[in-house]
Amino acid sequence: MPTLFRKVKDVKNFIRDIKNSAGNAHSIGLVPTMGYLHEGHMELIKKSKLQNEITVVSIYVNPLQFGPEEDYQRYPRDLERDLAMCEEAGVDVVFAPTDEEMYPEKPKVRIEVEGISDVLEGAFRPGHFSGVALVVLKLLNIVHPDRAYFGEKDFQQLKLIQRLVKDLSYPVEIVPVATVRDKDGLALSSRNTYLKENERESALSIYRSFLIAQKLFKAGNTNANDLKQAIREYISKHPHVKKIDYVEIVDEDFNIKEGEVSQGDRILVAVWIGNTRLIDNWRLSYEEV
């Protein structure tokens, strides 16, 4: 079994002892999660285990990154199942703090990254990225990892963290890990458990719309509006699609593209399937899928 810590103090002491242990310094990999682990998380863990001597998985459903109308209460939780999966994956440490441990007082700090916090996910979920930034910086300060692992599935979050770490000179390497998809193309997400079977069928339209856009792009259509339009049209003709929050294309610096797109640009979408809000993204490329 991985060693389970519930208190900030305890995991800090454990890390300090490792770092101070005589001989070679151990490298530490951190995989921050909100639990209810799936194969996407397992990829993060696998990569951390390849690159580090110690892998720490944090499991914490961070209330600060949920809006008042969002699914904080409903978000799936199952620590026992998560622990079993961590054991299976060979995780060394699980840090699963209580709210009281993480926020003994309501935090007063707000952290924004210009051009990231305020657009797309940030615009639809005000305060979300400040909550993400706060909890990730806390985890970095508590665990002091050499590397931290983030899925490309939450692409805007990844960009936010990369920029935070750069601007604040954090001594950590942020390692992105490619999105894991089910056989049918649905990007893995703990929120997929919300989907009823017929909703899940509609949710596949997201992945398929990417393939359509990708095909157009490879055929020479590099017009951002054409690609976005094709995606919107394809997705919206499916049942249970209640609303498309956005379909946008960004470049590697997260500038929103108008006009011509190019290889490496990324399509980002947020779609409501019934009462479930899904996000996904796709990197435009001339290569085969």
Next chain:
Amino acid sequence: MPTLFRKVKDVKNFIRDIKNSAGNAHSIGLVPTMGYLHEGHMELIKKSKLQNEITVVSIYVNPLQFGPEEDYQRYPRDLERDLAMCEEAGVDVVFAPTDEEMYPEKPKVRIEVEGISDVLEGAFRPGHFSGVALVVLKLLNIVHPDRAYFGEKDFQQLKLIQRLVKDLSYPVEIVPVATVRDKDGLALSSRNTYLKENERESALSIYRSFLIAQKLFKAGNTNANDLKQAIREYISKHPHVKKIDYVEIVDEDFNIKEGEVSQGDRILVAVWIGNTRLIDNWRLSYEEV
């Protein structure tokens, strides 16, 4: 001579080597400064040397914490003199980075602390505290001190840093150090060099107004308005006093006091003497001065 580092990479390597050196872990004290050192800084250094094996002084005039109309260009700089003072004080390491080292790109992160960043100094100097927060977090991430030393002279800054460190779980102890005053009571500040001799005479009104307020308080007048009024009246009758930006009283959690004040509350003022903006503060107490 202290070891002088100009590059982030070099000071990071130095610290890493110290932390990894076999045997007992060395504790590191950081004294962040903008240089042009004076006896106030020397007190910070003295305290750091008492509490740590290694004392690092950073010297960096951080452009991000100056407004466009402020004295960034004019701010006094003298690295050689600073190095000599650091040697005299037994400082181990001076970290004096270039702008290129600190900000290879314009940072996009903004950091606010609710109730601190936006009032008093924060209201008169928009963006100031985000710049302070950014540079201090960078320095903490680069130097990884066990303790960091801040003067009470910049009281609001001290409160900001304390809150940042708490909310972000930074593994550092913030150590406040009492304001150092000249024999005549003027709080030491690198900006005092701007003052002409007759302006300096007027600047003493700030300290003397604190003594007046303190006397009223000890005599039983605990009305915030009375104390603030007495301070304003006393200061403003002096020549060269161009403007009083604010006179306020805050409690230990930095709430602005209206009505009754009590022991431990702090008077904060910002005053323009000619073209020089001075800040100072005073803790209300029943004890003798």
